[in-house]
Amino acid sequence: MSHGSFYANAPRHLVAVDCIIFGFEDGKLKLLIIQRKVDPLEGAWSLVGGFVQEDESTDHAAIRVLRQTTGIRDIYMEQLRTYGDANRDTGARVISLAYYALIRISEHDRMLAQEHGAHWLNLHQIPGLIFDHNTMLNEALERLRDKAKFHPIGFELLPEKFSLPQLRNLYEEIYQRPLDKRNFRKKILAMDILEKLDEKDKSTSKKGAHLYRFDRKKYDALTQHGFVFEI
Amino acid sequence: MSHGSFYANAPRHLVAVDCIIFGFEDGKLKLLIIQRKVDPLEGAWSLVGGFVQEDESTDHAAIRVLRQTTGIRDIYMEQLRTYGDANRDTGARVISLAYYALIRISEHDRMLAQEHGAHWLNLHQIPGLIFDHNTMLNEALERLRDKAKFHPIGFELLPEKFSLPQLRNLYEEIYQRPLDKRNFRKKILAMDILEKLDEKDKSTSKKGAHLYRFDRKKYDALTQHGFVFEI
DNA sequence: TCAAAAGTGTTCAGCCTACACCCATGA
DNA sequence: TCATGGGTGTAGGCTGAACACTTTTGA
Numbered sequence: 009m010s011h012g013s014f015y016a017n018a019p020r021h022l023v024a025v026d027c028i029i030f031g032f033e034d035g036k037l038k039l040l041i042i043q044r045k046v047d048p049l050e051g052a053w054s055l056v057g058g059f060v061q062e063d064e065s066t067d068h069a070a071i072r073v074l075r076q077t078t079g080i081r082d083i084y085m086e087q088l089r090t091y092g093d094a095n096r097d098t099g100a101r102v103i104s105l106a107y108y109a110l111i112r113i114s115e116h117d118r119m120l121a122q123e124h125g126a127h128w129l130n131l132h133q134i135p136g137l138i139f140d141h142n143t144m145l146n147e148a149l150e151r152l153r154d155k156a157k158f159h160p161i162g163f164e165l166l167p168e169k170f171s172l173p174q175l176r177n178l179y180e181e182i183y184q185r186p187l188d189k190r191n192f193r194k195k196i197l198a199m200d201i202l203e204k205l206d207e208k209d210k211s212t213s214k215k216g217a218h219l220y221r222f223d224r225k226k227y228d229a230l231t232q233h234g235f236v237f238e239i
Numbered sequence: 240m241s242h243g244s245f246y247a248n249a250p251r252h253l254v255a256v257d258c259i260i261f262g263f264e265d266g267k268l269k270l271l272i273i274q275r276k277v278d279p280l281e282g283a284w285s286l287v288g289g290f291v292q293e294d295e296s297t298d299h300a301a302i303r304v305l306r307q308t309t310g311i312r313d314i315y316m317e318q319l320r321t322y323g324d325a326n327r328d329t330g331a332r333v334i335s336l337a338y339y340a341l342i343r344i345s346e347h348d349r350m351l352a353q354e355h356g357a358h359w360l361n362l363h364q365i366p367g368l369i370f371d372h373n374t375m376l377n378e379a380l381e382r383l384r385d386k387a388k389f390h391p392i393g394f395e396l397l398p399e400k401f402s403l404p405q406l407r408n409l410y411e412e413i414y415q416r417p418l419d420k421r422n423f424r425k426k427i428l429a430m431d432i433l434e435k436l437d438e439k440d441k442s443t444s445k446k447g448a449h450l451y452r453f454d455r456k457k458y459d460a461l462t463q464h465g466f467v468f469e470i
Numbered sequence: 471t472c473a474a475a476a477g478t479g480t481t482c483a484g485c486c487t488a489c490a491c492c493c494a495t496g497a
Numbered sequence: 498t499c500a501t502g503g504g505t506g507t508a509g510g511c512t513g514a515a516c517a518c519t520t521t522t523g524a
Contacts, residue, residue: 014277015331018290020251023334046245059249066323066334090321090336092297100246103254103297103334105321173476190478191514213475215521404503421505422487444502445495 024097024104025070026057026141028088028148029078031113031128032165037181038113039134039145040078042126048099054138055145056126057104070107077124079117084110084164086155088148096140108148110164156182160201160237163222171209171217172196179239199237201227255328255335256301257288257372259319259379260309262344262359263396268412269344270365270376271309273357279330285369286376287357288335301338308355310348315341315395317386319379327371339379341395387413391432391468394453402440402448403427410470430468432458 029040044054058073060066067087075081088106096104113128121127129135131149136142156162162178163170176192196202203223208216227237260271275285289304291297298318306312319337327335344359352358360366362380367373387393393409394401407423427433434454439447458468 015253015333018253019293021254021291022246022249023252023254060252060323060334062250063325063332065325066321069323087320089318090297092291092300092336094294094296101294102246103291105323171476188514188516189476190516193477194479195513210523213521214523215474215476217476402503419487419489420503421489424504425506426486441495445497446493446501446503447495448503 022100022102023060023066024057024102025060025066025073026055026104026106026144027070027074027085028055028106028108028145029074029111030108030148030152030165031111031116032178032181033113033128035177035181037131038128039131040111040121040126040128041134041137042077042124044138045125046099049138052138053135055106055141060105066105067107070105070109074109077121077126078111079120080111080115083112084161086151088144088151091140091144093140098139106144106148108151110152110161112165112167114167153182157239158237160222160227162239169205169207169209169219169221171212171219173212173217174209175220195239199230199235201230201237253331253333254291254297255288255333256291256297256304257286257335257337257375258301258305258316259286259337259339259376260305260342261339261379261383261396262342262347263409263412264344264359266408266412268362269359270362271342271352271357271359272365272368273308273355275369276356277330280369283369284366286337286372291336297336298338301336301340305340308352308357309342310351311342311346314343315392317382319375319382322371322375324371329370337375337379339382341383341392343396343398345398384413388470389468391453391458393470400436400438400440400450400452402443402450404443404448405440406451426470430461430466432461432468 031038031040040056041053042056044050044052056073056077058069058076060069064072070085070087071081074083074085085107088108091104091106094101096102134142134145137145156179162175162182165178166174172193173189175196176187176189179192180187201223202220203226205219205221207219209219210216231237262269262271271287272284273287275281275283287304287308289300289307291300295303301316301318302312305314305316316338319339322335322337325332327333365373365376368376387410393406393413396409397405403424406427407418407420410423411418432454433451434457436450436452438450440450441447462468
């Protein structure tokens with residue numbers, strides 16, 4: 009092949025991003041999905057997605073799609089992997105990059121989501137999704153579990169101020185198993201990455217639970233000295 | 240946007256695969272790289288890569304590219320991640336899926352590789368590569384370390400029959416730190432996933448080291464009962 | 471006063487780490 | 498016989514898991 013035609017002769021593909029958007033509310037992990045607006049499979053449940061534009065980085069495409077649907081920006085987002093089977097999309101050959109995102113539902117624009125036909129569904133109530141989107145979801149969940157075990161990303165799902173019972177509840181949801189109250193508290197506090205506040209959260213008990221805030225500066229400093237977060 | 244034009248109006252992209260090909264020989268981790276044959280940057284060092292064809296899955300593209308360059312098939316290969324910056328390739332806008340592969344160098348067709356201008360280089364002697372290929376390499380190494388810690392993929396880099404000193408040497412190369420001889424042996428043998436052979440490898444000592452073979456059936460059976468491999 | 475969730479310490483077992491000497495054999 | 502790498506066991510410290518009662522306070 010001559011040099012000039014190396015790029016010119018190569019086939020071109022539709023490239024999409026699909027977002028697996030996790031949230032945490034009322035003690036449950038949730039997923040934001042929409043009803044598809046185009047054929048084929050119009051009206052079916054789907055992850056939030058869109059095509060990568062010319063001269064737009066794929067990361068930017070994912071951020072843009074998420075912002076357009078939920079109004080949220082500056083959130084935790086990470087590439088999962090790319091789904092490239094030739095027949096995965098029944099409408100055309102589309103290569104799709106899956107990204108997963110962690111959202112603080114409380115800070116999220118519910119109205120905008122509604123306008124786009126988006127809904128927060130409990131993870132246990134997710135219906136059949138189009139194409140390979142259920143596979144994407146399952147792999148995203150697995151990745152979330154792997155990642156959350158050694159990185160402090162759980163905080164991305166909680167409000168800025170949270171209680172220890174709330175935090176424990178989150179990890180119980182992620183890993184689908186009970187965690188010992190005392191051991192959890194001991195482990196987390198021993199890391200010395202939480203700032204204890206004077207406020208209490210009385211929404212779930214009469215006694216009230218102390219609120220904490222994740223101290224990223226402290227975490228970053230510790231990390232530079234070999235500290236490794238682990239749940 | 241009307242339904243019919245949903246796919247038709249979307250932009251199309253060049254999509255490539257690039258392979259980070261690891262091998263292990265003479266006690267050292269090695270990487271297979273080639274000298275680029277096309278402009279821009281003709282002659283510069285590059286990962287092995289190629290374009291994804293029409294109606295070809297991206298996984299298949301990676302397998303094909305690797306086979307065409309090295310003659311090897313049926314090897315361990317896994318998607319790393321996709322590099323999608325708009326300007327990452329200076330020749331054109333190309334979205335690239337990186338795959339990393341583990342090869343038994345001894346079973347590999349050196350002649351075919353030579354014909355393609357491919358070379359096995361010691362990991363510590365890798366020159367500057369084109370585009371973002373050094374980033375791909377570094378991320379692949381990190382992934383290899385993460386993956387090898389909890390999955391028995393190290394065996395993919397060794398001959399079918401190997402000694403424990405050889406295996407330990409491999410992990411010392413991967414993690415770049417010495418491993419205690421006795422503790423390593425104890426841990427590996429305790430897993431009960433190796434078959435001890437009657438043969439010895441006398442190439443590195445007069446006493447000779449017993450050869451072992453990875454028993455995948457045993458490993459799979461154990462895994463189903465909750466066993467987790469860990470180095 | 472009582473119900474309901476928050477908060478608190480200790481013990482035990484298992485695992486990881488550190489560490490030094492004998493063995494087998496070809497040269 | 499000797500140099501070289503292969504092979505072996507134990508003791509101490511640390512970490513993770515199990516586990517029950519007291520505190521607070523609004524209703």
